[in-house]
């Protein structure tokens with residue numbers, strides 16, 4: 065007797081070469097959503113993605129959008145019956161700019177395989193996600209003529225610019241997208257061979273701070289010692305933002321940072337925790353120490369505690385500098401927020417801190433930039449159990465429940481639009497994928513395991529009675 069699940073997994077395995085050819089075709093389209101000159105390519109990428117979904121048996125496939133958006137691609141297969149749950153499969157077809165093209169070992173938009181990895185912009189982030197969804201669907205349809213559950217697919221075209229219209233799009237297309245479970249294939253694996261399920265993302269807040277001392281630059285010999293230097297003032301102000309070990313020292317900020325729950329702590333304590341190895345992997349120079357509370361584990365510091373980075377400074381460049389006190393200096397501050405912290409409140413705490421600590425009465429200008437709250441989901445319940453079983457079956461390894469220190473703007477709008485439905489955040493990247501960097505790559509073996517996992521996942525989720 066044939067086993068439908070085994071047949072579908074065999075079908076996804078048999079289609080590996082086809083999947084790779086389809087992915088390569090998509091990677092050749094430079095669908096850079098941040099570049100206005102590439103609008104045509106984002107459109108071409110949406111059309112190629114739509115053709116892919118249609119070829120894999122999805123129905124009602126079309127490009128969609130709202131005022132000013134890049135094209136979304138949607139499709140569905142809704143014949144599993146009204147009692148079967150509906151799963152929404154998400155990925156995005158736009159990509160980051162290539163960065164410095166000379167730093168790539170091969171053309172960013174001409175896919176190339178080296179050492180079992182496929183190099184190219186968008187290979188891992190996130191064109192592989194969309195192709196994986198298509199193959200999970202067709203593996204069932206070609207072997208069994210039906211899917212174990214209803215499926216909707218949404219492939220976004222502007223994730224890399226912060227999903228500016230996603231909230232509006234979801235609200236205006238809610239009837240076509242209504243689902244019981246979200247499967248978001250834009251995250252990644254714990255490491256090669258070990259799948260990940262992401263349940264926690266830090267938030268983001270940012271601001272520009274400028275200190276002005278003078279109408280214009282003055283001679284440092286004539287004025288130094290009496291006239292304040294705004295660059296030194298800025299350095300003192302920035303230094304006041306952290307304590308000696310590099311933890312944030314902004315008044316009131318820690319009151320909103322909640323410590324990890326017992327369950328989170330158990331999950332974190334189960335992970336390899338080697339700050340030195342992490343430092344080496346990140347290229348930390350010999351002798352440079354790690355920062356943050358040494359009483360907190362590495363992953364607690366990266367996922368559950370706030371941090372601040374000075375991502376830009378304006379002063380006079382060394383080249384062309386002369387003996388002057390310049391008029392003003394500025395810094396752009398980027399904060400990663402822990403679960404529990406609200407971006408607006410953090411910005412007000414930061415504003416109060418810099419107003420209090422700006423030295424010597426220098427003129428202060430403070431400008432808040434866009435922020436996003438942290439996101440977390442409780443990684444328990446039937447959908448998470450299903451995902452863990454599916455990933456275990458696909459990879460032959462136990463999945464790791466992961467936090468991510470970064471922020472993914474699209475998860476907030478999903479949480480808002482669909483209320484409390486489970487969000488399973490997985491994906492094709494791994495720590496070597498260098499997403500957003502030069503030489504982005506996809507591990508082909510793990511990508512195939514992800515597809516097999518998705519085949520299992522559709523079956524696993526069908527066992528769950530629909531909550532509607």
Ligand SMILES: [Zn+2]
Nearest residue numbers: 189190223250
């Ligand atoms: Zn992505």
